[in-house]
Amino acid sequence: MKDYFIEHPRFPAHDFWRRFRMRRELFESILNAVVNHDHYFARRLDVAGQQGISPCQKLTFAFCMLANGCSADSTNEYCRLAESTAIENLKHFCKAIEGIYRATYLRNLNxxxxxxxxxxxxxxxxxxxxxxxxxxxxxxxxxxxxxxxxxxxxxxxxxxxxxxxxxxxxxxxxxxxxxxxxxxxxxxxxxxxxxxxxxxxxxxxxxxxxxxxxxxxxxxxxxxxxxxxxxxxxxxxxxxxxxxxxxxxxWAIVRRPTRFWQSEDLHSIMMTCIILHNMIVEDEYI
Structure with a gap:
């Protein structure tokens, strides 16, 4: 997990956590669940035969886009994801969060x-x-x-x-x-x-x-x-x-301009932010 906390002038780790007050234990739980749910987040060899970016980096970038509302190419230097890969990464992350946690954190009242x-x-x-x-x-x-x-x-x-x-x-x-x-x-x-x-x-x-x-x-x-x-x-x-x-x-992304995204992507992003919000609420009350 140590590569998740690499400091960077534009996205310092301490500021990143302060933005939405998520405990490290909750992040690790989400990381494990997402990696087990979608093989996309597993670490693989790239075309040069070298280790690709880690699951932590992929989730970090997804959280950065949601929490900061930043563009897909703004954290390229920090997380080493190309713009198209960053967009694909966020879409996979949102679908994984919905698939894993929707039944629990967007449930009807029992x-x-x-x-x-x-x-x-x-x-x-x-x-x-x-x-x-x-x-x-x-x-x-x-x-x-x-x-x-x-x-x-x-x-x-x-x-x-x-x-x-x-x-x-x-x-x-x-x-x-x-x-x-x-x-x-x-x-x-x-x-x-x-x-x-x-x-x-x-x-x-x-x-x-x-x-x-x-x-x-x-x-x-x-x-x-x-x-x-x-x-x-x-x-x-x-x-x-x-x-x-x-x-x-x-999640600053919910208040930023949305013309770039398709309607189904917007819905998935909003539901993901709400699910994560409810997870943090539950985590605070435990």
Whole structure:
């Protein structure tokens, strides 16, 4: 592993780790899993019969592109990958991450997950609340819709709607409420003000429809009770905003120009960044 930590003026190792706060043990775990999953990352002999670049170098470059949002040829001197090879390397890395970890780190809520989130929501004063829902637009050409819990874990990610759409248009295309519409949603009971409810809800902005599964803030609170609710709702609603901020800070590629990439590549890159984000969240809580 020592060649992974080679210092370079443009990409010093200490700065690289600080960018997205991943422990070395987690990186090594990802390295082993990716190498075992895709033979592309194994070390091979080149056309001259010499040892090619190591798996560490390949993963380092993939992480550099994701974390720094840099171009394919900007770290050629550091990792010794040609531009075309660097692009191929990143695509293989994203497919490997999705293939290995998608079922775990982009899973739907299971019963244990739901119980944990509901216990935390009840302590925060929102019994029955599943998470915070919002869309990330920024300057990107494609919108990300996400549901985030208190620990910034992203439970739902819908990416692919053109950036000219607003949050409501994205919701119409999203599979978020398919289970509710089809009657497959998890059943649980809770009480609010003496009334019994059986479906969970999401905290949203005022732009979303007035559905029972959305709890929005008051646009013009006219009483102390409504003002208190507005304060608490907006406080919990910031979970999704924090997640978007962390995602941009750790993986600069999601906020950079995207005209170079094909739509399927953009989707794979975004899902990879979300999976890695959730892995780091889990690693921090263990």
């Amino acid at each position: 019963r244990e997950d739901l119980k944990r989130l509901l216990r935390k929501a009840d302590k925060r004063g929102f019994p029955g609340m599943i998470g915070s829902l919002d869309c990330y637009h920024d300057k990107s050409t494609i919108v990300l819709e996400a549901v985030v819990s208190y620990d910034t874990w992203i439970w739902h990610a819908f990416f692919g709607t053109p950036g000219s759409n607003n949050d409501i248009n994205v919701l119409w295309s999203s599979p978020l409420l398919n289970n509710v519409v089809n009657g497959w949603a998890s059943e649980f009971q809770y009480k609010v003000n003496g009334n019994r409810y059986e479906l969970g809800y999401y905290l949203t902005d005022g732009i979303y429809p007035s559905w029972s599964t959305f709890v929005k803030s008051f646009s013009h609170p006219d009483s102390a009770k409504k003002k208190l609710f507005l304060q608490r709702q907006e406080s919990c609603k910031k979970d999704v905003e924090r997640a978007f901020g962390i995602l941009q800070a750790r």
